[in-house]
Every structure is written in structure tokens, then in C-alpha cells.
Amino acid sequence: GAGVSQSPSNKVTEKGKDVELRCDPISGHTALYWYRQRLGQGLEFLIYFQGNSAPDKSGLPSDRFSAERTGESVSTLTIQRTQQEDSAVYLCASTGGGNSYEQYFGPGTRLTVT
Amino acid sequence: KDQVFQPSTVASSEGAVVEIFCNHSVSNAYNFFWYLHFPGCAPRLLVKGSKPSQQGRYNMTYERFSSSLLILQVREADAAVYYCACLRDTGFQKLVFGTGTRLLVSP
Numbered sequence: 001g002a003g004v005s006q007s008p009s010n011k012v013t014e015k016g017k018d019v020e021l022r023c024d025p026i027s028g029h030t031a032l033y034w035y036r037q038r039l040g041q042g043l044e045f046l047i048y049f050q051g052n053s054a055p056d057k058s059g060l061p062s063d064r065f066s067a068e069r070t071g072e073s074v075s076t077l078t079i080q081r082t083q084q085e086d087s088a089v090y091l092c093a094s095t096g097g098g099n100s101y102e103q104y105f106g107p108g109t110r111l112t113v114t
Numbered sequence: 115k116d117q118v119f120q121p122s123t124v125a126s127s128e129g130a131v132v133e134i135f136c137n138h139s140v141s142n143a144y145n146f147f148w149y150l151h152f153p154g155c156a157p158r159l160l161v162k163g164s165k166p167s168q169q170g171r172y173n174m175t176y177e178r179f180s181s182s183l184l185i186l187q188v189r190e191a192d193a194a195v196y197y198c199a200c201l202r203d204t205g206f207q208k209l210v211f212g213t214g215t216r217l218l219v220s221p
Binding site for chain 2: 003004033035041042043045048050056089091093095102103104105106107108
């Protein structure tokens with residue numbers, strides 16, 4: 001595709017429900033990152049996938065958060081038993097690797113937990 | 115701990131040169147990346163590298179542990195959040211982002 005896409009663009013859910021957010025990286029990009037941006041705050045690293053290596057999960061805030069990626073394709077971020085403090089914009093970025101390391105960001109998913 | 119530091123807010127007037135400073139404590143990081151982020155849009159890379167560089171109105175200075183983004187002839191439309199990031203170059207390479215600097219531009 002032309003760029004990184006994310007779906008849905010907006011998600012409103014009730015507290016306690018599970019949500020799944022999807023990221024389609026640029027075709028051929030080996031690395032994929034998930035970030036969270038709460039209102040008025042900066043980018044918060046969540047998780048990083050690089051090829052077939054074990055992901056770097058050091059940024060996941062709790063065990064309610066998990067992410068999967070199969071090979072170098074789509075990734076899903078799952079938040080179980082959502083809480084109001086999970087409300088944020090969730091951004092995905094992919095990188096082609098090599099010597100570039102430029103991250104190409106998607107437009108984000110705005111999650112609102114009511 | 116791998117961290118990138120930048121001011122939370124910088125204010126300027128139209129037409130001025132704005133400087134946004136960044137420094138880091140990221141192990142084995144030699145490259146800086148500066149991103150522009152308008153809320154609701156995807157962050158966009160402005161300039162990057164391991165040496166001073168320029169892309170249009172955006173200049174990047176470079177020191178081993180710090181960098182500044184200079185925006186020339188700043189406009190009201192430049193009001194946004196600017197992120198500094200460093201590439202941690204140890205095995206599992208990863209971009210480490212700062213918390214962003216909100217640029218305020220007055221007419």
C-alpha cells in the first residue's frame with residue numbers, strides 16, 4: 001500500500017470490554033512499532049516487532065495489553081477489560097530497516113472508553 | 115535508562131527562528147530524528163542524521179548527545195508538536211522518542 005493504515009480510525013467502547021486495533025504496515029517493512037498518545041502527552045512506546053525476532057514488549061503498561069504480528073504483515077493490538085485510562089490515540093509505525101530507520105506512521109486509532 | 119529529553123513547550127513569534135533542543139541518555143545512539151505531529155494526522159519525519167543537516171526551513175544541529183531543531187521564518191501554521199528521537203544501535207535497534215515539544219507561534 002501507499003502508507004501505513006490503521007483501523008478503526010475511531011473506537012468507542014464501554015469500560016470492561018475488549019478491543020482490537022489493527023495496523024497494516026507498508027509492504028516489505030520488517031519492523032513495526034505501537035505507541036500510545038494520551039491527551040496532552042507525548043508518544044509512549046508500547047511494543048516493537050522486528051522480523052521474526054521476539055518482540056520488545058517493554059512498553060506494555062499492563063498484562064491487559066498484548067499484540068501480535070505474523071511475519072512481516074498485519075499487527076493487532078488487543079486491550080482486554082478496557083479502563084477509562086486506556087483512552088488515547090494508538091499509533092502504529094513501520095520501518096523498512098537497512099540504514100534508514102525512518103518510521104512511517106499511520107493516522108492512529110482514537111480509542112474512547114466510556 | 116534510555117531516555118530522550120526535550121522541553122514541553124516553546125513559544126515564538128512569526129518570522130523568528132525557533133530552536134527546539136533535545137538531549138539523550140540512550141546507549142549507543144548516534145542518529146537523531148525530528149518528527150512533526152499535527153493531532154489527528156500521522157507524524158511526519160522532518161530531518162534526520164548523525165551530522166548537521168537541512169531540509170527546507172528545517173535545520174538540525176548535531177552533537178554526540180544532543181541536537182537542536184531550528185525552524186526558520188516560523189509561521190503560525192508551524193504550531194504543532196515536534197518529537198525528537200534517537201536510534202538505539204545495540205542489537206535490537208529501536209527508536210526512542212522524547213515526549214514532544216509543543217510549539218506556540220504568536221502573530
